[in-house]
Amino acid sequence: MKFRKIAAIISVTFLIVSILSLSFRGLNLGLDFSGGTLVEVTYDKPVSLEFIRDNLSENGYADSQVVNFGTNLDVLIKVADIDGNSSIGEDIYNILNSSESNIDLKRVEFVGPQVGEELRDQGGLGMLVALFMILLYVAFRFQYKFGLGAVAALGHDVIIILGCFSVFAWDFDLTVLAALLAVIGYSLNDTIVVSDRIRENFRTERVLEPLDMIDLSLNQTLSRTIITSLTTLLVLFALFFFGGELIKGFSLALILGVLVGTYSSIYVVANMLLSLNLTQEDLALPEPEGADFDDMP
Amino acid sequence: MNKFSIYQYLLILVILTVGFIYALPNIYPTQPSIQVAYTDSGKSADQALLVELKDILSQSESEYDEIFLRENKIVVKFYDVNKQLASKTILQNALLDKVIIALNLEPSTPQWLKNLGGNPVKLGLDLSGGVHFLLEVDIDTAQLGRLELLLDSYRTTFKDERISYDKSSINDLALFFQFSDKSSYNKALKKYKEDSPLINGVQYVITERPSSNILLLEYSDIALREIRDYAVGQNLVTLRNRVNELGVSEPVVQRQGANRIVVELPGVQDPTAAKKIIGKTANLEFRLEANSRTSPLRKEKFNFKDNEFQTAFLEKAVVVSGDRVTNANTGFDESGFAQVNITLDMEGGRALQKATTGNIGRRLGVLFVEQKNKSELVTNDLGEKIIEQTSYIEKNIISLATVQAVLGTSFRITGVGSPAEASELALLLRAGALAAPMKFVEERTVGPSLGKENIELGIRSIVIGFSMVVLFMFFYYRVFGLAANFSLVINLVLITGIMSLLGATLTLPGIAGIVLTVGMAVDANVLIFSRIREELKEKDPQLAIKDGFSRAFVTIFDANVTTLIAALILYVIGTGPIKGFAITLSIGIVTSMFTAIMCTRGIVNLVYGNRNIKVLKI
Numbered sequence: 001m002k003f004r005k006i007a008a009i010i011s012v013t014f015l016i017v018s019i020l021s022l023s024f025r026g027l028n029l030g031l032d033f034s035g036g037t038l039v040e041v042t043y044d045k046p047v048s049l050e051f052i053r054d055n056l057s058e059n060g061y062a063d064s065q066v067v068n069f070g071t072n073l074d075v076l077i078k079v080a081d082i083d084g085n086s087s088i089g090e091d092i093y094n095i096l097n098s099s100e101s102n103i104d105l106k107r108v109e110f111v112g113p114q115v116g117e118e119l120r121d122q123g124g125l126g127m128l129v130a131l132f133m134i135l136l137y138v139a140f141r142f143q144y145k146f147g148l149g150a151v152a153a154l155g156h157d158v159i160i161i162l163g164c165f166s167v168f169a170w171d172f173d174l175t176v177l178a179a180l181l182a183v184i185g186y187s188l189n190d191t192i193v194v195s196d197r198i199r200e201n202f203r204t205e206r207v208l209e210p211l212d213m214i215d216l217s218l219n220q221t222l223s224r225t226i227i228t229s230l231t232t233l234l235v236l237f238a239l240f241f242f243g244g245e246l247i248k249g250f251s252l253a254l255i256l257g258v259l260v261g262t263y264s265s266i267y268v269v270a271n272m273l274l275s276l277n278l279t280q281e282d283l284a285l286p287e288p289e290g291a292d293f294d295d296m297p
Numbered sequence: 298m299n300k301f302s303i304y305q306y307l308l309i310l311v312i313l314t315v316g317f318i319y320a321l322p323n324i325y326p327t328q329p330s331i332q333v334a335y336t337d338s339g340k341s342a343d344q345a346l347l348v349e350l351k352d353i354l355s356q357s358e359s360e361y362d363e364i365f366l367r368e369n370k371i372v373v374k375f376y377d378v379n380k381q382l383a384s385k386t387i388l389q390n391a392l393l394d395k396v397i398i399a400l401n402l403e404p405s406t407p408q409w410l411k412n413l414g415g416n417p418v419k420l421g422l423d424l425s426g427g428v429h430f431l432l433e434v435d436i437d438t439a440q441l442g443r444l445e446l447l448l449d450s451y452r453t454t455f456k457d458e459r460i461s462y463d464k465s466s467i468n469d470l471a472l473f474f475q476f477s478d479k480s481s482y483n484k485a486l487k488k489y490k491e492d493s494p495l496i497n498g499v500q501y502v503i504t505e506r507p508s509s510n511i512l513l514l515e516y517s518d519i520a521l522r523e524i525r526d527y528a529v530g531q532n533l534v535t536l537r538n539r540v541n542e543l544g545v546s547e548p549v550v551q552r553q554g555a556n557r558i559v560v561e562l563p564g565v566q567d568p569t570a571a572k573k574i575i576g577k578t579a580n581l582e583f584r585l586e587a588n589s590r591t592s593p594l595r596k597e598k599f600n601f602k603d604n605e606f607q608t609a610f611l612e613k614a615v616v617v618s619g620d621r622v623t624n625a626n627t628g629f630d631e632s633g634f635a636q637v638n639i640t641l642d643m644e645g646g647r648a649l650q651k652a653t654t655g656n657i658g659r660r661l662g663v664l665f666v667e668q669k670n671k672s673e674l675v676t677n678d679l680g681e682k683i684i685e686q687t688s689y690i691e692k693n694i695i696s697l698a699t700v701q702a703v704l705g706t707s708f709r710i711t712g713v714g715s716p717a718e719a720s721e722l723a724l725l726l727r728a729g730a731l732a733a734p735m736k737f738v739e740e741r742t743v744g745p746s747l748g749k750e751n752i753e754l755g756i757r758s759i760v761i762g763f764s765m766v767v768l769f770m771f772f773y774y775r776v777f778g779l780a781a782n783f784s785l786v787i788n789l790v791l792i793t794g795i796m797s798l799l800g801a802t803l804t805l806p807g808i809a810g811i812v813l814t815v816g817m818a819v820d821a822n823v824l825i826f827s828r829i830r831e832e833l834k835e836k837d838p839q840l841a842i843k844d845g846f847s848r849a850f851v852t853i854f855d856a857n858v859t860t861l862i863a864a865l866i867l868y869v870i871g872t873g874p875i876k877g878f879a880i881t882l883s884i885g886i887v888t889s890m891f892t893a894i895m896c897t898r899g900i901v902n903l904v905y906g907n908r909n910i911k912v913l914k915i
Contacts, residue, residue: 042746086737090569106747108568112738115431119872126870133862141855175806178875181867182813182882185860189817192859193824196852224827228820231769235762235816239809242761244754246423247809254813 004274007267011156018163025166030173030249031078031109033123035116037088039077039096040106046072047101059095061088070245074106086110123177130184131155138188142195143282149272150191153264157187161256175250183257186232190225190265197221198273202280210278214270222266229262299842299906301899309899312891313787316794322406322417323793328362329381330374330403332546333388333396341369346396353391359384374403400564401546418796420563421804421877422741424755426748427563428571429873431739432536434556439528439733440470440516442623445643446706447514448472460484471504472514482510489514527624528733529556535727536560539575558735568742581619581726584611585652586660586697602665602693602725609697611662616652619666621645625726627719628709635719636711637696639726646706653704661704663696665725695725741873755808762812763789770819774826777915780900781822784892788818791888792881801884804877814885820856821893825849830915838913842905846898853890861886 031038049066052075056064061079069076077096079088089108096103111119131151139147158180165172197217205213233255240251301309333350334342347366350373354361361384362374375381385398404417422429444467451472455462462485464475476482486505489512493501500520504513516524529552536558540548549561565571587596587610595614601607624640641649653661698710713719767785770778792811796803829845836844861883868879905913 040747086740087569087572089740089742104744104746105742106744108740108742110737110740112431112433112736114433115738122870126866130863130866133866134859137859137862174871174875175809175878178806178867178871178878181863182810182878185863185882186817188859188863189820189856192856193852196855200848220831221827224820224823227773227823227827228817231766231819231823232813232816234765234769235758235812238762238765239758239812242754243758243809243812244751244805246751246805250806250809 004267004271007263008271011264011268014160014163015156018159018166021163021166022159025169027162027166027172028169029120030171030176031111031116032174033116033120033172034080035111035113037079037092038107038109039089039092040069040108041075041077041093041096041103042106043073043075044102044104047075049075052077052096056092056095061092061095064092074245086112119174123174127158127177127181127184130181134184134188138192138195142199145273145276145278145282146195146199146269148276149269150188150195152272153191153261153268154184154187156264156268157183157257157260160260161253164256165253170252171249173249175247176253179250179253179257182254183261186254186257187261187264190228190261191269193224194218194221194265194269198270198278202278202282206280211274214273218266218270225262225266229258232258299839299902301902301906305895306899309895312791313896316787316791318410318413318794319415319798320790320794322404322410322415322797325405325407325417327402327417328374328376328405329378330372330401331381331385331388332399332401333371333373334369334399334541335396342366342371347371349392350388353388354384357384357387359387372401372403374405397541399546414798416797416800418793419800419802420748420752421802421807421874422561422563422748423743423805423874424748424752424803425563426743426745427561428565428568429562429739429741430560430572430575430737431553432532432558432560432575432735433738434525434529434532434558435734435736436521436525436528436556437470440521440524441467442642442733443516443524444470444472446623446640446646449643449646449706454488455481455485458484458488460488468513470515474512474514476510476512479507479510482507482512485512495519525556529558531727532733532735533558536575557738564745568740572737572740581622582615582664582666582692583617583649584613584615584662584664585656586610586662587612588659599662599664599692599694601697602695609662609694611664611694616661617641617645617648619726621648622726625723627716627723629716630709630711634711635713635716636709637713637719637723637726638707638709640707641705643706646704649704649706649708653700653702657700657702660697660699662694663726664692665695666690666692696722751805755805755812759808759812759815763815766815766819770822775914776904777822777826777829777897777901780897780904781819781826781893783900784822784896785815785818787896788885788888788892789815791892792884795884795888796881801880802877803881804874806874807877807881810878810881811885814882814889817860818885818889818893821849821853821889822897824853825893825897826915829913833913833915838905838910841913842901846894850894853894857886857890 049068053064053066056062056066056077063080065076065078067076068074077092079092089110093103093105093108131154134154135147135151138150161180161183162172164170165176170176194217197220198214201208201213201217201220205216208216236251236255236258239247240255243251333346335346344366347364350371351364354364354373360376360380362376364371364373366372373384375384381400385400388396389398406415406417448465448467451474452465454460455474460481461477462474462481463477464473466473474485476485486503489501489503493499493503498519499517502515502517504515506512533550533552537550540550540560540562545562545565547563549559551559553559560575562571591610591612595612596610597613598608598610601609621641621644622639623642624638626638628636628638630636696710696713698712710722713722763785767782770781770785772778774781789811792814795801825845828849829841832841832844832848864879864883864886868876868883871879
């Protein structure tokens, strides 16, 4: 806990940068949330994106985004929503298909404006509900100060990940939102393990000061925290490098989430508990020692 | 002391066996197959068709594995794709338009597994390839249609009951009447209130403006829900009929939320054609029968749908088309004979009224209009025989009944035969009609190459991630690591088994969920093992193992419940692929708790339980 102050400064800096970027730059919303049409095609030989762009703008799609997706044979075309017109995808495919090279249609996605808006609202709402339910559960199982600590850590993680997506203008779509909710679950996992230790130590070791107590608990759980983060990161990197383009954003958000989540469960929760003045009385047990192990099978 | 009772081992064994059995169907490869159904969606495939197909296949000496009748289709399994395609061509050439033949991959699950309810995991569209549509039913238009009918019927009622009004219209989805005097106003209000009650509440919300003699009438929430449910339900039926025409092996047509319909067509590669069929409208025509005075230029001859030898001449002019039909159902007339009640919208009613005025005694025909594909065997320039498909429109008479009075928005067709025939006619009348217009609000097409690629990438990342975790655990924890790894394998088997058992759909994010579970599942074991390490400092090995497991349990439980909360919320708010992620994550959390605690403990107990250990390496 020697780094408590430094950690606080780092956290606050990251938070401020994230919030600033989110409020000024916003998120680069993916198709799921923005609405519009997306077409992915594979060419049998590399083509210049410039050529495709010109071809599309001649045919009335001047505002289309054309990028390579994964390899230089795969091309992704995105067109903003035009009055909820659902046949743009086919139109674009026909335009591209009529030019010389052979193409294979990989996917077409069309999301109407109202659906995008709904998904956006639903996603935001889901996130808030998740945070609130978790606050309730942790407050119920531990104590409200832990609940606040956990939710502060989660809020911290979510804002920083959103901030990264905003700063680097990565596509924020439904899978990233799913990853974000998974991060909430994961980071919480860590937070609970640490809180659980703090609670246990507060009950068994009656001599130490709160600061030392938290320090001791963190050190005891440190090796576990690191190993778990490591195994999770191993599979996430496997997913990132071998899982294909479609879940790159998803694995990226999770990788960030595991890193930030590990950090926050160590520093943010502890800092919150200390500033909330957690004392032994907060955790005084009404029943005899060991009673909470009764759910053991 | 670290021993499980025989029952605990038995419990673990039973769960493992069940998980293993239901995971088993997934290792059997799929077999290329075709599904044959009658083109006429009213007809179910039967033994006769089965025999016919067998004959054709044996005559052409086509090899097949198995042929059987399932529900309303006949399934033929083949040993390889070439035979599948060849046989499809042979059958299509022989039967032409009589049947719809869909290519499919049939799981080769052995019979005993099927009897136990074992099926392979269903693949989402992002893995199997196909088209996903989300359609929105325009409820306002449906409501407006109803209001127009209501306006018309109240105008008639008020005229009959001598209630005089100056103005009447529909404003912002409300019926507007301005009455000439107070007594008319009061009588109308009384009438509204009489008509309003339903079994479960009131139908109308009435706004009274006595000072200006104005009454506003809107549908209540109950009535609106009924209108919405009817419109969506009706469109659902119509869509199912249309989707059947596409010959897709396992289509999904489902209501989603209040006013949306999801259509999923696995394996369909051409969204344009699918959209055309799904989005088509109006396939009924009401026409008067031609009489002696009708000029030959203005009449057409049609066959009857149920009897191809019976024909009739109808006028060329269409009185009302099918998109004007808002409802058709069966009922009984005064003498107990079956009849079909038809409701048209305002415009349709007006047109019918005009056409039937002065034509009482003539017959009114209903034509069923179908867009059909005709297949013909033709020889091309190269001398090969190929099937050429041309689409054409076929019109058949489904009803020809005498006009007994001037008809309006609602009328009935009597003398339709048995109640079964009446309901068949009502179905046909409804089949063409969409109760309310729909529009596409979401569309996702995944090509077959991308689907296959997604499966490969997904499996590859599971294998790589899994191997790395297994290696790490083994080198870090040795014997205990092996126990944890064994649990991890069981965990994967259980996830697959439960997914198959629940009939849950696996999507690409779902695979990601499994990968994530693999990474996080060892967490519980890591918690337990590091706890044992700590306990070892002050206790003997057996006690350390025992306390390590029991102390870590609370932590694991709390940590997993919270992750489960997040996963469940994800399931509720998520759509399609995201739901898939939430499902695998939730299942993974539950199974990993079981394997990490019960299975690892079981193995550790088996290895160390009965021994007197001095030094425990962990």
